Each structure stands twice: as C-alpha cells, then as structure tokens.
Amino acid sequence: MYDPLLDKEPGVGSPYPQSYWFAKQAGPLSQHPSLNDDITADIVVIGAGYTGLNAARELAERFSQQVVLLEAHQPGWGCSGRNAGFVLKGTGRLGPLQLAERFGIKQAKACYAEYQHAFELVDALQQRGRISCQRxxxxxxxxxxxxxxxxxxxxxxxxxxxxxxxxxxxxxxxxxxxxxxxxxxxxxxxxxxxxxxNPLELVLGYADMAKQAGVTLYGGSPVLSWQTPQGLHRLITPQGSVRAKKVLIATNGYTPKNFHPLLQGRLLxxxxxxxxxxxxxxxxxxxxxxxxxxxxxxxxxxxxxxxxxxxxxxxxxxxxxxxxxxxxxxxxxxxxxxxxxxxxxxxxxxxxxxxxxxxxxxSMDDMPHLYQAPQDSPYAGVSYAAGYCGSGLSFSALAGQRLAELAMGQSIPLLPCYQQPLRTFPFARWRRVGQRLYYQWGRWQDQRR
CATH class of the missing domain: 3.30.9.10 (D-Amino Acid Oxidase, subunit A, domain 2)
Structure with missing residues (x-):
C-alpha cells in the first residue's frame, strides 16, 4: 500500500479500494481523463478530496477563476472515500474545553462557531447538490x-x-x-x-458540483515535479503540465514524501x-x-x-x-x-x-492548519490545508472554502488554526519511531485500571 512517509510518488490511476462504500456503488464510477497537454490556469488545486473539491468549486463559482484540479487517481480515492462517514461538530483532537484551556474561552467559542458552521455547510451542500449519501x-x-x-x-x-x-x-x-x-x-x-x-457518495457529489461550477478535473495526474520559474508555478504530471500563479495543496494524509517544503516534516x-x-x-x-x-x-x-x-x-x-x-x-x-x-x-x-x-x-499540535506563504517568500502563491487528525469530514468542506478565500485575498476568521503554519515534528525523520512508542504507551493506558 502507498506509504506517504516513504514514497515520493502516490502512483498513477490506481483503482478505488475494495471497501464497503465502493461495493455499494450502483454502477461504474466516472473516470476523469488525465492531463496530456501543457496548459495554463489561474489557480491549480492538488487533491480531489473534500478539501480540494470544495476549494476548487468556490474559486470557480464565487470568484470566477479558471481552476484546474489535479488528482493522482480519481476523486475520493484517498481518505475522503475511505473514512467511516462520521459527521461531527469538530476537527483535530481538541474538544471545546481543551481549546478553552489552551487558547481561552473567547477563542474556544470562536472555534466552535466555525466547527458548527462546517457541520451546517455539509448539510447545505448535500441539499444543494442533491447528494444521496445514505444519511x-x-x-x-x-x-x-x-x-x-x-x-x-x-x-x-x-x-x-x-x-x-x-x-x-x-x-x-x-x-x-x-x-x-x-x-x-x-x-x-x-x-x-x-x-x-456514505463518505464516498458525498465526495463524488462534491466532484459533480465542482465540475458543474466549471472546474477542470484531471484524474491519473499526480504532480511529479514542481518548478517555480520567475514566480510562476509549473506543475509537471506524467503526460503534461500546468502553469499558474497560485497553487492550493489539499493532499492531507496522502501528501507524498518531499512533496513541498511548506509541508516537509509537518504531518504524521x-x-x-x-x-x-x-x-x-x-x-x-x-x-x-x-x-x-x-x-x-x-x-x-x-x-x-x-x-x-x-x-x-x-x-x-x-x-x-x-x-x-x-x-x-x-x-x-x-x-x-x-x-x-x-x-x-x-x-x-x-x-x-x-x-x-x-x-x-x-499534526504536531493536534489541530488542522490553513496557511498561505507570504508574498516575499520563495513559495509565494502556495497555500495548504492539512492535519485534520482523522476527524475532518465536516471541517474539510469549510476548510476548502476558507482556503479559496485566503487565496483570493479575502479575510477569514482569526482562529489559531488559520493564523499559523503546521509545526514541524522534532526529529521528523524518526516520526515512525515516536509513533511506535506512542502505540505502546497507548496500549498500556487503555488497559490500565
């Protein structure tokens, strides 16, 4: 199985996993063609999961941007189509009380308001897109x-x-x-x-909404290399490339090893x-x-x-x-x-x-983060959303919207997860060693009386 901590490439056009969700599909899933030309766009979004699809749709629909969405396989191939389908009022691993202890009651309330908004957005998108996802x-x-x-x-x-x-x-x-x-x-x-x-039905519904908004979606098109000549990003796929001034990274847990310096060593x-x-x-x-x-x-x-x-x-x-x-x-x-x-x-x-x-x-601090590189940075024009800690079904839809707003210079709520980049793991190359030690500690904790 693809291992993002070890593999520099996610593969190309792999089939969906043989999950219960996949088995329940009424018919064959749409296959989006691969990019096989050299093109340009206003903005490129990488990753066709909940975050990427909603970011791309917002950019095309609300901001009239020419958006290209690149996916290594097909929409929902990663976590968005594999999860358990829990629609929760939160994200990351910190509850409201823990947020209050860390940031104060005012910020905890603001975070919860955002989580509630995300929860309601998922409901609104289901209704608007007429997404039948066995709710x-x-x-x-x-x-x-x-x-x-x-x-x-x-x-x-x-x-x-x-x-x-x-x-x-x-x-x-x-x-x-x-x-x-x-x-x-x-x-x-x-x-x-x-x-x-049904999480796979939900993400496929998001994909349909993105396409209806005018997003150009390419499947089987992983980004194999990334060039930035004179501030213009050129993303190279197996059979083509795309140039754009802005790039949004929405690959989260499936981000390949050494994919981009902004995410290097910042996710487990x-x-x-x-x-x-x-x-x-x-x-x-x-x-x-x-x-x-x-x-x-x-x-x-x-x-x-x-x-x-x-x-x-x-x-x-x-x-x-x-x-x-x-x-x-x-x-x-x-x-x-x-x-x-x-x-x-x-x-x-x-x-x-x-x-x-x-x-x-x-993530290192148990919270997701949205981040945009400063304009005077070598990575100007690049933004990301990542680090949901396994609790991102609801929040990721809103994260996509906020990522689009950030890319277009709009103001977004002043929340801890929106103000700072992901923290780098200390001794990042030894993350798996730390994970093994945590699992051993966790088993002891879970068994103690």
Whole structure:
C-alpha cells in the first residue's frame, strides 16, 4: 500500500479500494481523463478530496477563476472515500474545553462557531447538490471505556451546554445499557445532532458540483515535479503540465514524501483500518441491542469507533498497521473483530465481509492548519490545508472554502488554526519511531485500571 512517509510518488490511476462504500456503488464510477497537454490556469488545486473539491468549486463559482484540479487517481480515492462517514461538530483532537484551556474561552467559542458552521455547510451542500449519501438518523455516543472519564465528561458537558449552547447528555452505565449495551463502556456523552453517511457518495457529489461550477478535473495526474520559474508555478504530471500563479495543496494524509517544503516534516500519516461485518440477522440485532443507527467512538488512546449501517452490518474501525506495506495483513482485521466481539459478546459468530485502510494526517499540535506563504517568500502563491487528525469530514468542506478565500485575498476568521503554519515534528525523520512508542504507551493506558 502507498506509504506517504516513504514514497515520493502516490502512483498513477490506481483503482478505488475494495471497501464497503465502493461495493455499494450502483454502477461504474466516472473516470476523469488525465492531463496530456501543457496548459495554463489561474489557480491549480492538488487533491480531489473534500478539501480540494470544495476549494476548487468556490474559486470557480464565487470568484470566477479558471481552476484546474489535479488528482493522482480519481476523486475520493484517498481518505475522503475511505473514512467511516462520521459527521461531527469538530476537527483535530481538541474538544471545546481543551481549546478553552489552551487558547481561552473567547477563542474556544470562536472555534466552535466555525466547527458548527462546517457541520451546517455539509448539510447545505448535500441539499444543494442533491447528494444521496445514505444519511442516517442522528445520534453520537462518546463512550467512556473506564469510569475515570466520567468526571471529565461532566466538565465537558457543562462547558458545552453553558458556554456553547449545545444539548449534550451524560449517560450513566445503566442508562447507556438501555440504548447501547456495549460491554466495554462505563457511561457516555451523547450528542443528539451528529450522524453517519456514505463518505464516498458525498465526495463524488462534491466532484459533480465542482465540475458543474466549471472546474477542470484531471484524474491519473499526480504532480511529479514542481518548478517555480520567475514566480510562476509549473506543475509537471506524467503526460503534461500546468502553469499558474497560485497553487492550493489539499493532499492531507496522502501528501507524498518531499512533496513541498511548506509541508516537509509537518504531518504524521497514520493508518486507520475498518472492517464491515456480514449483515446481522434479526436475532443478532435483537441480542446486540443497539437502538437506532448511532455513530460511536470511545476514549481509548488508540480509539475504536463503530456504527450500524443501513443494511444491518456493523462497521468497526481503529488504528491499524504502522507501515503501508503491512496495512492488509489479516491480523489487523482480526484485532478489530476481536474488539467488536468484546463489546458485543452476543456476536461471537459474526464474520467480516470487507476490510480496508486509509491514511489520516496527524499534526504536531493536534489541530488542522490553513496557511498561505507570504508574498516575499520563495513559495509565494502556495497555500495548504492539512492535519485534520482523522476527524475532518465536516471541517474539510469549510476548510476548502476558507482556503479559496485566503487565496483570493479575502479575510477569514482569526482562529489559531488559520493564523499559523503546521509545526514541524522534532526529529521528523524518526516520526515512525515516536509513533511506535506512542502505540505502546497507548496500549498500556487503555488497559490500565
């Protein structure tokens, strides 16, 4: 499997992963042609995921720019088409209370307002683009895998409800068992608004909207080299090139090694793996006891997350291999299945029909960042958005809009994630060593009582 920490190129025109989302497509997916000429544009966007597609659409639709969008494979091939489909009111790894502790209540409120805007934008885009993405009934449980998390949950609830106007609920173990009898959970924080959907259908809908706005989208066209003669960027693909004054990088967790100095050493690509079971029988559904079709995540350092899908299957995900070449080894799917069965002992006979993995981008400070190089910089005209830490489905759509506004000289909210570049990892070449040590620490943390 492509490994962005090791590979300098993402490949060309690879097929979509054999995921549950891909299997549920009604027919063959559109294949966008590769760039096979030398062309010019006002702006080039690199990466046809949630961020890149929304940035490109905004630039073409709102600012009347001639936009070329380059994708190494096809829209949604990366994390945008592989994730679990959780539509959350947040991003990164910091909740509102943690943001307040780090930046103060005023900034925490401003960040949350932006996250709420992103959450609402995803809904608006679904309606506007008539995107049918199997949206499910709302309900999000953040599970406490140990009683020590219940006190912090109470603090989070009080802050969110009193300061941010949310309507979170804290569920005791007995209350939780009536709604979601996960045998590993000791209570939960419940958000009645967040929901699940089909992430691949969503990104393909975004692609259709971008094309309708006038974006020229090329698939099978990775950027293999990047030249900047006299301040004009020339991006070279396998069969062509494109020149433009401005370039937006929206490759996030799939950014190749040494792709651009602005991102060098600033992201840690981490594999998240997902299994999807066979459809549960009526008896299994009754014994498992899940009410509705909620989305669920726990408090482990190495988190598990799951949801009941519209056809009665269970999707269950968590951290997988460290290296790309190990991603498809059976033991990682087996570990996820064992964890699922610990949560739902009544499902001991359940089997797995689908398994896949994808890269998420972790930042040094647990926050995403949007950044534009200064005009007096060698990289003038280049901007990026990256570092969603595996929680970017909602925020990435708004990040694309903000990235477009930034490129066009518009003012954007004065938030921490918009004011500074991504921080460089210390001893960046040893990031994988640090990741291994963190995983060992995380397993110890998750098992301690």
């Amino acid at each position: 499910q009934a709302p309900g999000y449980y953040k599970l406490a895998h140990h009683p020590r998390f219940l006190a912090p949950f109470q603090q989070q609830l009080e802050f969110a409800n009193q300061q941010l106007g949310q309507s979170l609920q804290l569920l005791s173990p007995s209350e939780l068992q009536q709604q979601l009898p996960d045998q590993q959970a000791k209570g939960a924080l419940f958000d009645p608004d967040c929901y699940g959907l 690509p981490v594999l998240s793996s997902i299994i999807v079971t066979q459809p549960l029988t009526a008896d299994e559904l009754a014994r498992c006891g899940i009410q509705g079709q909620p989305i669920v995540m726990d408090t482990r350092a190495l988190k598990y997350y799951y949801r009941l899908l519209p056809d009665g299957r269970l999707l269950f995900g968590g951290r997988g291999a460290i290296r790309g070449r190990d991603a498809d080894k059976p033991r990682y799917a087996a570990q996820l299945l064992a964890a699922l069965k610990r949560s739902f002992p009544a499902l001991q006979q359940i089997t797995v029909d689908y398994q896949w993995s994808g890269w998420v981008a972790v």
